[in-house]
Amino acid sequence: MSVAVTIESVEKRFQNFPALRGVSLDIQPGELVALLGPSGSGKTTLLRVIAGLEQAERGRVLFGETDTRDLSLRERRIGFVFQHYALFKTMSVAENIAFGLKSRPRAERPNPAEIKKRVSDLLELIQLPGLEKRYPSQLSGGQRQRIALARALAIEPRVLLLDEPFGALDAKVRKDLRAWLRQLHQRTGHTTVFVTHDQEEALELADRVAILHDGRLEQVGSPDDVYDHPATPFICQFLGDANHLPVKVVGSQAFFQDRPVLGGLRQNLGGPASLYVRPQHLRIVDDAPLALPGVVEHLRRNGPLRRAEVAVEGLSKRLDVDLASQVAPAIGERIRLRITHGNLFAAA
Amino acid sequence: MSDASLPYQIEDLAPARAARRVSGESRIVQFVLVVVSLAFLCLFLFLPLISVFVEAGARGWHAYREAILEPDALAAIRLTLFIAAIAVPFNVIFGLAAAWAIAKFEFRGKSLLISFIDLPFSVSPVISGLVFVLLFGAQGYFGPWLAANDLKIIFAVPGILLATIFVTFPFVARELIPHMQSLGSADEETALTLGASGWRTFFTVTLPNVKWSLFYGVLLCNARAMGEFGAVAVVSGKIRGVTTTMPLHVEILYNEYMGAAAFAVASLLAGLALVTLVLKTVLEWRFADAIAASRRH
């Protein structure tokens, strides 16, 4: 049993709308997988199909060797954390966490002392000891999130499924919880799938990132993989920023408006193509054979970096250029840009 | 605090109760509006209500007791309580089932069901009563069959019960549907993934979540079940001491020029209305917070 969860060509429609179109994915035991995609791409639907809250029309989901259609919701032992936590408002924190244990058939139910111990252990684990008696309305968003996670962990789930776990929290809390979740995962080793629309979150947290777009998995790979070698134009633009240049490939060179801009191509494309270049892969050069002339129109700050917006003749959108260690040009200055790295796709 | 090391704190949970000025009307306009509404309330609500109690007590405590403890009056009170004791639980079950179906599932004819639930509100109670006479009366569709089997519905307690259930059934459902819809199904789905059975989910998650709106619905339903006149009058036949509920009894007494006795029994119904009003107000406070809390999550 080397695969924890196998998703085999799952298809799901709502009325006539295809929410998932043939999604296949293997998840290894102990892996932390991010399902990343824009809003409406089918992330929640896929998570709900894995959990058994939604039935796929085609395809199947296996836990190990077992087809999940043969398992009841209880037998699936899924730790599902909803986007808005869905804590039981009328129950205290302790009752919330104990809910799964108390729901077991009488023969398998731990006795009250064991349940109490387990609840306080879990609160310890999520670094909120002593909160047993609080009610959900008396907790902050970040605390609620962690209680929901503890409640899911209490049933010793086979798989932990988190739907936008930090979606409703503010930026600072998100960052703290991200690091916290990473540590928790290292400590407990649960096979985990979490949904996010935040690419930074996915890249930072996950062992592997699965990118969904319009109900299809466009790419699955390590964060480095998907970031450095995006498989589709969509991923280029969705992961990080990318400038788009319509080019023509002749031989080993790409031409933008009859001007060679990128050489040494090994891909055998030929003809019109789309070139995607990240802002950090544009360098201001004095003069070079493969360079793109432009005018600096705007300068702005982007996190630790400064970024120039450069107008290039023949392009309706300005190019974003990161000014990492370079001397900043002045607005209105004519510069030349060299592309140090780009991703090329045959034009659709 | 145990989580002092963490940078986030409990959010400000105080409900926004700040007074708001709705618009820029001058104080005089405000004053006039308040006086007009109060005067209106006094004239059409407090004055009649007070007069009921005044009339009821006009002949003194002894006569009041007499009027209420008289056998026909006691029978009417018993019948009213009996009807409410059956109609209210029935409506609780129906209301929960209907609200559950409407809030948690998608199905064809859903909006039709919602409109049907409102039907008793839009139909005159007299018509509601007549429908049952049409169905179960001696000349009705099932009349001959009922007579042949020696069953009596119209001019008997079952008819009163049917009519009461019919006119009261929107009350519980109407309170529950919007509340359950606003709650969604995430709590239930969580409970199910945590391994709870359907029953356990219903009793430990769903029911506690809606308990205040359920109670509120029960309150209104009960008040109407005890106070219903029109529909019940049509099907009751007004057999004294047998098929007269409190409102019918009041009417009979009044028509027989026994004003004081009529008002004595009426004062009980008015008392019920007052208790309902007070409970309703108290609940609205509680309920407002509960709803606000459910929105915060």
Ligand SMILES: Nc1ncnc2c1ncn2[C@@H]1O[C@H](COP(=O)(O)OP(=O)(O)O)[C@@H](O)[C@H]1O
């Ligand atoms: N219960 C539903 N009924 C109809 N359409 C749905 C339902 N759930 C999701 N969808 C549709 O399926 C698509 C994918 O939804 P979802 O999985 O929630 O996306 P994501 O979580 O990636 O934002 C969306 O277009 C959404 O409108």
Ligand SMILES: [Mg+2]
């Ligand atoms: Mg979603």
